[in-house]
Amino acid sequence: MKRYSIMALFGDFDEAFEAIADIRHAAVPGITTDDVTLKSPIEHPEIEEVLGERPVHIQKFTLGGALFGLIFGFFFLASAQATFLVQPQGGKPVIPLPSNFVLVYEMLIFFGVWVTFFSFLFLSGLFRKPHPLYSEKVSLDQIGVLLEVDEDKLQPLKDLFTKHKAVEIREGVLQQ
Amino acid sequence: MSIVNEKDINEQIAWAKINADVLSSMANPRKAYWISVAMCIAMVACAVAAEAYQYNEGMGYAGLNNPHMWDMYIASFVFWIGMSHSGTLLSAILHIIHADWRKPIYRFAEAMTTFSLMTAGFFPIIHLGRMWNMYWVLPYVSDRGHWPNFRSPLVWDAFAISTYLSASMLFLFVGMIPDLAICRDNAKGWQKKLYSVLSLGWTGTDRQWRNFRKTYLLMACFLIPLAVSVHSIVSSDFAMSIMPGWHITTFPPYFVAGALYSGCAAIITLFVLLRYYFRFEEYMTKAIMEKTCKLTFAIAMVWTYLNLVEFASIWYGHDMYSKELLIAKAVGPYAWVFWSMIFCGSILPFTLAFQKLRRSMPIMFVVSLFLNVGMFFERWMIVAPTLSMSHEPHQWGVLWGSIIEWAIVFGSFGWFGLLFLVFVKVFPSVSMYEVKEMVYHRRRHLVNDDAAEKFHRRASDSKTGTDEPGLEGA
Numbered sequence: 209m210k211r212y213s214i215m216a217l218f219g220d221f222d223e224a225f226e227a228i229a230d231i232r233h234a235a236v237p238g239i240t241t242d243d244v245t246l247k248s249p250i251e252h253p254e255i256e257e258v259l260g261e262r263p264v265h266i267q268k269f270t271l272g273g274a275l276f277g278l279i280f281g282f283f284f285l286a287s288a289q290a291t292f293l294v295q296p297q298g299g300k301p302v303i304p305l306p307s308n309f310v311l312v313y314e315m316l317i318f319f320g321v322w323v324t325f326f327s328f329l330f331l332s333g334l335f336r337k338p339h340p341l342y343s344e345k346v347s348l349d350q351i352g353v354l355l356e357v358d359e360d361k362l363q364p365l366k367d368l369f370t371k372h373k374a375v376e377i378r379e380g381v382l383q384q
Numbered sequence: 385m386s387i388v389n390e391k392d393i394n395e396q397i398a399w400a401k402i403n404a405d406v407l408s409s410m411a412n413p414r415k416a417y418w419i420s421v422a423m424c425i426a427m428v429a430c431a432v433a434a435e436a437y438q439y440n441e442g443m444g445y446a447g448l449n450n451p452h453m454w455d456m457y458i459a460s461f462v463f464w465i466g467m468s469h470s471g472t473l474l475s476a477i478l479h480i481i482h483a484d485w486r487k488p489i490y491r492f493a494e495a496m497t498t499f500s501l502m503t504a505g506f507f508p509i510i511h512l513g514r515m516w517n518m519y520w521v522l523p524y525v526s527d528r529g530h531w532p533n534f535r536s537p538l539v540w541d542a543f544a545i546s547t548y549l550s551a552s553m554l555f556l557f558v559g560m561i562p563d564l565a566i567c568r569d570n571a572k573g574w575q576k577k578l579y580s581v582l583s584l585g586w587t588g589t590d591r592q593w594r595n596f597r598k599t600y601l602l603m604a605c606f607l608i609p610l611a612v613s614v615h616s617i618v619s620s621d622f623a624m625s626i627m628p629g630w631h632i633t634t635f636p637p638y639f640v641a642g643a644l645y646s647g648c649a650a651i652i653t654l655f656v657l658l659r660y661y662f663r664f665e666e667y668m669t670k671a672i673m674e675k676t677c678k679l680t681f682a683i684a685m686v687w688t689y690l691n692l693v694e695f696a697s698i699w700y701g702h703d704m705y706s707k708e709l710l711i712a713k714a715v716g717p718y719a720w721v722f723w724s725m726i727f728c729g730s731i732l733p734f735t736l737a738f739q740k741l742r743r744s745m746p747i748m749f750v751v752s753l754f755l756n757v758g759m760f761f762e763r764w765m766i767v768a769p770t771l772s773m774s775h776e777p778h779q780w781g782v783l784w785g786s787i788i789e790w791a792i793v794f795g796s797f798g799w800f801g802l803l804f805l806v807f808v809k810v811f812p813s814v815s816m817y818e819v820k821e822m823v824y825h826r827r828r829h830l831v832n833d834d835a836a837e838k839f840h841r842r843a844s845d846s847k848t849g850t851d852e853p854g855l856e857g858a
Contacts, residue, residue: 221824245589245590245591246589246590247587247588247589247590248588248590248593249399249562249588249817249820250593250817250820250821250824251593251594251596251597251821252590252593253594253597255590259590262590262591262594264594264595264598266595266598266599266602267598267602270602284523285523285534288523288531288534289531289534291529291531300535304534304535307534307535307540308534310540310543310544310613310617310620311534311539311540311543313613314540314543314544314547314610314613315543315547317547317551317606317609317610317613318546318547318550318551320602320606321547321550321551321554321555321603321606321607322550322554324599324602324603324606325554325558325599325603327599328558328595328596328598328599329584331595332591332592332595332596333589333591333592334584334585334586334592335584335585336585337585338585338587339587342587344569344570346587346588347562347565347566347569347588348399348400348403348566348569349398349399349400349820352588
């Protein structure tokens with residue numbers, strides 16, 4: 209059986225929301241909200257009410273990056289300060305904690321920010337070719353609801369989208 | 385409509401119009417734009433010529449000698465670092481506290497942060513004289529086992545500023561990704577290729593938005609303590625010494641308040657310029673200007689308070705050198721700079737307390753320029769008097785900066801202006817998606833209010849039926 213991708217464009221977020229809510233309530237048997245991708249010009253966090261909670265893991269990487277900066281920063285500085293040639297400090301500590309604290313603080317933030325950025329790049333599904341059904345209207349003022357479904361689910365989905373006043377419905381055969 | 389209830393933005397504005405207005409600001413530069421670019425290039429050329437002369441002839445031509453080994457370059461460095469705090473304040477802090485009026489104006493404030501840092505970074509390098517040795521401050525592995533002195537605040541500066549520059553650039557870039565996708569979808573030719581690369585394949589999926597929001601929030605959380613630490617560390621360049629007028633406990637908060645103050649003043653300046661030049665009256669509204677002015681006024685009062693704390697702690701302290709220096713600041717050779725600083729920094733901001741004045745763009749433009757003149761004087765008053773009148777009277781000497789120094793400072797404004805002018809033509813200076821969000825949420829709020837009002841009215845009045853506006857796009 210052929211697989212299709214189908215995208216409905218809505219002029220109103222509430223209509224898109226209702227369409228996805230219907231999918232969630234099994235209006236089209238065999239299709240669940242896990243198959244749905246929402247494309248929108250702005251963020252709609254309320255969509256999780258119907259899409260279900262989709263967790264974000266970036267903060268874990270951020271914490272890892274910040275901890276790495278903290279630990280690496282301290283040991284980097286300490287190892288430089290503990291070098292044999294520079295150890296004579298005239299009574300001052302070889303590894304001075306107050307001044308190291310300032311530098312470690314900066315390195316904590318430095319690594320925290322960069323790791324956050326890279327985790328965003330990898331976890332957001334960026335660096336992909338735009339979907340063949342991608343519409344530039346999604347970056348303007350319309351909401352796209354995208355699904356990849358079997359051929360027999362296509363018509364019920366179209367009916368559902370039409371019922372919810374979809375402005376445009378696009379479809380295409382997926383490459384097998 | 386009464387002034388009191390004026391909206392930050394018209395919630396009925398169509399999303400297509402937001403895209404069209406912002407994208408049109410990036411197209412077809414007008415004559416005034418090219419004139420501005422030419423002026424900035426000429427200013428940069430002055431600085432380059434002065435630097436080339438100083439490079440060949442030596443630092444003596446910059447007036448740098450004992451006791452004036454810092455002066456203008458370091459005062460300018462502190463000034464530009466201070467200016468960079470605008471983006472952090474407006475973007476990160478206001479983002480975290482959900483102040484959505486920041487949305488139409490935060491983008492250029494973030495750009496200001498990045499460009500101010502890129503300008504500030506030049507001054508310590510120029511000040512070195514032997515600028516090819518600037519890498520000595522970085523902690524690189526040397527075959528002779530040498531490391532920079534990690535106890536020195538100058539090394540802390542290098543760490544803090546490089547962290548702040550890279551973090552603020554990332555913050556600016558990440559915040560722009562959805563807008564760069566809009567640019568990609570509307571561009572042609574080489575511009576489409578450029579924006580396709582920069583937008584990183586953004587298509588506005590729910591997954592991308594979720595991760596985007598979290599990333600932006602986390603970066604904002606990092607940037608706020610980072611910004612505070614950067615200016616605290618810059619203040620440590622002075623406060624860690626035992627020089628009179630510098631060895632002051634309140635210096636870090638004083639520097640941070642001064643930085644936020646000059647940053648806010650610069651935001652007002654650029655607000656007026658962008659509003660006028662790009663005809664952004666619908667986005668950079670008078671209501672938003674009022675809020676920015678109120679914020680600036682509040683920070684001005686904090687700065688004034690910290691000044692008074694500094695004066696009082698010196699006056700009632702037992703350090704006679706610091707006390708004599710304070711008196712010398714008020715009545716000595718730098719007195720006119722000192723009193724101009726007090727006037728521009730503490731008295732002039734009271735114009736921001738009057739609604740009528742706040743709503744006048746030309747007045748606010750002039751006031752904001754003078755506020756920043758005051759803040760430049762503040763930096764000069766931090767650096768110069770202490771060096772002029774330190775512990776040893778035989779070392780005393782007043783200096784006003786050489787023509788070389790002034791030319792380089794003058795050129796730094798050209799450099800900043802040039803970067804900013806390029807930015808506003810290559811990148812959207814108003815965040816399109818954030819303005820859409822602002823409009824969307826306000827429209828939704830309006831509908832909910834209407835619904836609530838209708839609900840309450842129904843008990844007594846049944847003639848309330850109206851058509852509700854659509855919520856998306858309009």
